[in-house]
Amino acid sequence: MFLSSKKINSSEDFSVHLRGLSLQMVNAANSSHIGGVLSMADVISVLYHSVLNIDKSNYEHPDRDRFILSKGHCCAGIYAALMIKGILSREQLITYGKNDSSLMAHISHKVPGVEFSTGALGHGLPFGVGKALFSKMHKCDWKTFVMLSDGEMDEGSNWEALLFASHHKLENLTCIVDFNNLQSLDTIEKTLNLEPLDKKLESFGFDVILINGHDHNQILQAFNKKSVGKPKIIIAKTVKGKGVDYMENEVLWHYKPPNDEELRNALKQIGY
Amino acid sequence: MRNTFINSLINCADKTDIVLIVGDLGFSVIEPFQKKFPDLFINAGVAEQNMMGLAAGLASEGVRPFVYSIANFPTFRCAEQVRNDVAYHNLPVVIVSVGGGLSYGNMGYSHHAVQDFSLMRSMPNMRIFAPGDPVELNKGFDKLIEYDGPTYLRLGRGGEDNIHSSLNSTIYPGTIIKVVDKQSSRLVLSTGASLKYAVSENYAFFEKDYDVASMPIWGMDLKQEAYNSLKLYSEIIVIEDHLVDGGFGSWILESFNQFSENDTSIKLLGLDPKVTNMVGDQDYLNKVGWSL
Numbered sequence: 333m334f335l336s337s338k339k340i341n342s343s344e345d346f347s348v349h350l351r352g353l354s355l356q357m358v359n360a361a362n363s364s365h366i367g368g369v370l371s372m373a374d375v376i377s378v379l380y381h382s383v384l385n386i387d388k389s390n391y392e393h394p395d396r397d398r399f400i401l402s403k404g405h406c407c408a409g410i411y412a413a414l415m416i417k418g419i420l421s422r423e424q425l426i427t428y429g430k431n432d433s434s435l436m437a438h439i440s441h442k443v444p445g446v447e448f449s450t451g452a453l454g455h456g457l458p459f460g461v462g463k464a465l466f467s468k469m470h471k472c473d474w475k476t477f478v479m480l481s482d483g484e485m486d487e488g489s490n491w492e493a494l495l496f497a498s499h500h501k502l503e504n505l506t507c508i509v510d511f512n513n514l515q516s517l518d519t520i521e522k523t524l525n526l527e528p529l530d531k532k533l534e535s536f537g538f539d540v541i542l543i544n545g546h547d548h549n550q551i552l553q554a555f556n557k558k559s560v561g562k563p564k565i566i567i568a569k570t571v572k573g574k575g576v577d578y579m580e581n582e583v584l585w586h587y588k589p590p591n592d593e594e595l596r597n598a599l600k601q602i603g604y
Numbered sequence: 605m606r607n608t609f610i611n612s613l614i615n616c617a618d619k620t621d622i623v624l625i626v627g628d629l630g631f632s633v634i635e636p637f638q639k640k641f642p643d644l645f646i647n648a649g650v651a652e653q654n655m656m657g658l659a660a661g662l663a664s665e666g667v668r669p670f671v672y673s674i675a676n677f678p679t680f681r682c683a684e685q686v687r688n689d690v691a692y693h694n695l696p697v698v699i700v701s702v703g704g705g706l707s708y709g710n711m712g713y714s715h716h717a718v719q720d721f722s723l724m725r726s727m728p729n730m731r732i733f734a735p736g737d738p739v740e741l742n743k744g745f746d747k748l749i750e751y752d753g754p755t756y757l758r759l760g761r762g763g764e765d766n767i768h769s770s771l772n773s774t775i776y777p778g779t780i781i782k783v784v785d786k787q788s789s790r791l792v793l794s795t796g797a798s799l800k801y802a803v804s805e806n807y808a809f810f811e812k813d814y815d816v817a818s819m820p821i822w823g824m825d826l827k828q829e830a831y832n833s834l835k836l837y838s839e840i841i842v843i844e845d846h847l848v849d850g851g852f853g854s855w856i857l858e859s860f861n862q863f864s865e866n867d868t869s870i871k872l873l874g875l876d877p878k879v880t881n882m883v884g885d886q887d888y889l890n891k892v893g894w895s896l
Contacts, residue, residue: 462661492654
């Protein structure tokens, strides 16, 4: 695994590093799910670069913001973000998916900086709701962020949690749906149609913000918008495999890791 | 037993950072807690997956949630949340199931909690606390609060009689409490509300000169303690209000299989699956359903 010498002065720079590291990790570990890592990469980069109050000195501090990855199969992107933040070392990162590593290929709370293990879908939001409820009950300032996949919105547990979050007016909770419109086998509309998702979520009592999930200005504005008396959910329209032309909108890259030649091509395309 | 539970909870709410979460159940039981601690009471609605997930979230911040519901709802309905969110993260959530075993017998199969031990004991970190009567519940509550991991608390339906007149000694996890001590080498062992059958004259154990004991607190990490507590007996009959498969008796067999080098006779007296197709109260179904 090589590290780009490019300085990180912006969330865009952050996203180049995140994509580059993630691509190398799944290549080395021969693991899956790079498509969903690349689709959420820009939102994650804005979160870790500009929104979450988390760095290597405070990632266990009680006042830190809480981030939960509910689409746990895309953990390579979070491990990469944690390395860019200095919480994980390069030596830790290269163990991803290897024997005896704590960096398993579904996100693990055994990894420093990770709040919660997921991998079965529909678990992150109820857990995050519990954290947000705690923060509200104890009048804490920290916020809770939960990243969900679009296919994951099929899970009934998420809709139970949405009801609860709205009923309890958890305005310290921000959810993001990485809407890349590709599930495990096919598109959303051909699998179990979610649309109109924004209207459904509005009717559940959420502050719904629809954005281009690759536009860093839109992403930051959505996070910065204050929701009053209701929880927030950002529907980030994204492209699965974003940034690598042969991966974009192809369900194959939910499963396949890039081989060495494909990796070189991909790293070149993203400008790593 | 339910009222003893609520009173114990009220008594510890001043000292421990707890919340009571109910799955829209608990009428005529939970009101005293709700009235005294309205800010510590949450009705999560009829939504068990979210209820268990949010309990894990609260526990991860240092709270001890008690999640209260009936029979299979806080276990099977949200089994993956119990497995992944609570047990895997080793969070101190107390899962409270009212109506353990066949205590809701005439409500039918949906309310027969006769596989709950099997499910819950398969999870690393999970402790089971199945008190034999209100005295054991009251006495064991401190141990439950002390344990820094998840617990499955199996209660009856309510109105259970005290079997112990009093209990002076501490209840140690994985160890027996003797109820009848004849200095015998033969033992009738129960967990949970089956204790009333273990001491019942209807079952003629007394005639055979058996000791009777209860083991209210057990779980995957307590097999050595269980074996140590039982090794002096040459014959043990294990009774439980649960299917034989995967229950308390199976756990006792595993404990002996792992640690014993002697030929202790262990017989399991649990429920035959035929009770799952029957209607009847707890006593009736236990009587006709035992599979010895």
